Amino acid sequence: MTLGDARARLARRQEQVVAALVAGGEVPEGFDARRLRVQARSLIAKRRGVVARLRPDAAAAAYPDLVELFAAYAAERTEPPPSYRADANDFADWLRRQGRMRSDVREPWWRRLVRARR
Amino acid sequence: MTATDLPRLGLGIGWRAEIDLTVERLPGVEFVEVIAENVRPARLPESLRVLRGRGIPVVPHGVGLGVGGAEPPSPERLAHLAACAEALGSPLVSEHLAFVRAGGVEAGHLLPVPRTREALDVVTENVRRAQDALPVPLALENVAALFGWPDDELTDAEFLAELVERTGVLLLVDVANLYTNQVNLGLSAVEALNRLPLTSLAYVHVAGGEEHGGLWHDTHAASVPDRILDVLAELCARVTPPGVLLEWDDAYPSDSALAAELARVSAAMARHAA
Numbered sequence: 471m472t473l474g475d476a477r478a479r480l481a482r483r484q485e486q487v488v489a490a491l492v493a494g495g496e497v498p499e500g501f502d503a504r505r506l507r508v509q510a511r512s513l514i515a516k517r518r519g520v521v522a523r524l525r526p527d528a529a530a531a532a533y534p535d536l537v538e539l540f541a542a543y544a545a546e547r548t549e550p551p552p553s554y555r556a557d558a559n560d561f562a563d564w565l566r567r568q569g570r571m572r573s574d575v576r577e578p579w580w581r582r583l584v585r586a587r588r
Numbered sequence: 589m590t591a592t593d594l595p596r597l598g599l600g601i602g603w604r605a606e607i608d609l610t611v612e613r614l615p616g617v618e619f620v621e622v623i624a625e626n627v628r629p630a631r632l633p634e635s636l637r638v639l640r641g642r643g644i645p646v647v648p649h650g651v652g653l654g655v656g657g658a659e660p661p662s663p664e665r666l667a668h669l670a671a672c673a674e675a676l677g678s679p680l681v682s683e684h685l686a687f688v689r690a691g692g693v694e695a696g697h698l699l700p701v702p703r704t705r706e707a708l709d710v711v712t713e714n715v716r717r718a719q720d721a722l723p724v725p726l727a728l729e730n731v732a733a734l735f736g737w738p739d740d741e742l743t744d745a746e747f748l749a750e751l752v753e754r755t756g757v758l759l760l761v762d763v764a765n766l767y768t769n770q771v772n773l774g775l776s777a778v779e780a781l782n783r784l785p786l787t788s789l790a791y792v793h794v795a796g797g798e799e800h801g802g803l804w805h806d807t808h809a810a811s812v813p814d815r816i817l818d819v820l821a822e823l824c825a826r827v828t829p830p831g832v833l834l835e836w837d838d839a840y841p842s843d844s845a846l847a848a849e850l851a852r853v854s855a856a857m858a859r860h861a862a
Contacts, residue, residue: 473713476706481658483702483737484690491695500738505772508803509734513697519838550693 492550514544517557524558531562531571539570594725594758595679597645597791597831599854601846602808607836608635610843616850617644621682621833624648624668629675640676647791648672650683655714655728656701657687666721673724680790682727682760683718685711685748702737703747715755727758727790730780732768732797732806743775745783752788759784762793763819764806764835771804777819781826791831794820794853808837811849817856825860832857 489495491510497503518540522529532539543564551557565571598618603611611620612635620639627633627648636646650669653661669681686698701707719726728751730744742750751757761784766777794817796810812834823829834853836846 471706473709476710477658480702480707480710481690484658484687484699485693487699488690488693488695491699492693502735505735508801509697509699512734512805513695517696550696552694 494545494548514541517544517551517554520554521558521561524554525562528558528562528565528571531565539565539568594790594830595645597647597679597833599850600791600831600833601850602649602833602835602837603636603639603646604837604840605633605635607840607846608633610840610846611635612638613843614847614850616847616854619645619647619831619833621647621649621835622672622676624650624672624681625652627672629668629671632675636676645679646676647678648676648681650681651698652688653683653718654686654688655683655718656685656699656707656711657689657714658710661714661718661721663721666718670722673722678724680725680727680758681722682729682790684729684731685744685751686731698731700731700733700736700744701747703740703742703744704737705741708742708747708750712751712754715751715757719755719757725758725790727760729760729762729793730765730769732762732765732772732804734772734803734805736773743780743783744769745775745780749783749785752785757788758790759786759788760790760793761786761823761829762795763823764793764795764797764812764816767816767819768797768804768806771799771802778822781819781823786823786827789827789829791833792820792823792829793833793835795835808835809839811841811845812852817852820853820856821859824857825862828862829857 486498490497490506491513497506529536543561562571599616600619601611601617603620603622611617622636640646648669653665655661673681684698685701687701688695688698701711730748752759766780769775770777794812795808796812797804797806798810832853834850
């Protein structure tokens with residue numbers, strides 16, 4: 471068996487695991503479904519912490535239901551976020567759609583600059 | 589390369605932007621680590637320049653390379669690690685034995701590699717490529733896992749020992765992760781210490797976590813429990829580690845609480861030092 475075969479096989483299996491953890495994919499054969507659920511929840515908790523730091527306004531709007539609201543947002547999202555920043559902004563948009571965050575709040579002037587520089 | 593070629597690092601703490609002044613002020617800090625993905629080599633944070641000015645070694649610690657992935661490590665990510673090491677004058681670079689993405693999807697976490705002979709061949713080749721691209725030695729860290737693979741044939745320690753043998757990669761032994769895998773996967777921490785080639789030890793990580801539903805979560809956001817300090821003491825009974833570093837990533841306590849935590853780490857190291 472060549473290294474290329476080994477890489478291809480490892481790639482398929484790692485893709486299945488990542489899909490099960492972050493994209494609502496099925497639990498791959500032989501894995502402990504409960505453990506993968508715990509891992510998936512732990513990933514959501516980690517995302518929630520980073521998102522709350524990046525968008526404290528969204529975390530404040532979700533208070534005191536941040537844990538439940540972020541879990542609901544994450545469950546609706548089948549496409550994993552490309553970055554923590556995108557995750558944070560999408561969560562804020564999701565809260566607005568839920569009526570949990572005022573949409574008439576103007577964004578701080580400096581956020582336009584930050585966006586322009588990226 | 590053996591650990592004896594490495595400089596003594598001493599007692600350290602993970603440098604984070606949120607606690608930069610604390611790290612500068614904490615007594616007894618002899619080296620720090622910086623998350624490589626969080627710095628730009630051309631524009632280093634002032635605090636890191638201050639520490640370097642005092643001669644404190646700074647080790648770039650990568651979290652995004654995914655050397656345990658199916659794909660060869662990205663040349664861009666390796667170039668970034670190399671540039672960090674050059675800019676900081678680092679004695680080594682560290683990363684994890686983990687995969688972090690697959691099929692273009694980011695997992696957002698360090699995930700355990702299947703501990704099979706077949707995966708070992710892939711990871712060996714990945715580590716060699718990483719070593720070729722770096723100007724300083726690479727150390728790999730054992731990760732904390734919440735799940736195992738159904739076809740695991742080796743223990744974590746056996747997998748790492750084989751990797752060290754094949755590539756000469758150095759070890760970053762995280763004793764909190766050894767403890768995590770003992771609780772979560774039933775892999776004995778003491779047996780792991782017996783199996784790991786500690787002559788290739790670059791340094792050690794220690795951190796706190798939380799238990800939920802019988803599983804240990806390595807959160808780096810709480811005081812280090814005595815059970816993890818016991819694993820550190822066990823390690824120090826076998827070998828004098830070149831360095832031991834406390835990781836604290838969230839829910840930062842007061843400066844005095846961090847100083848007290850470092851003192852507990854020092855005491856555990858001295859308990860029955862080799």
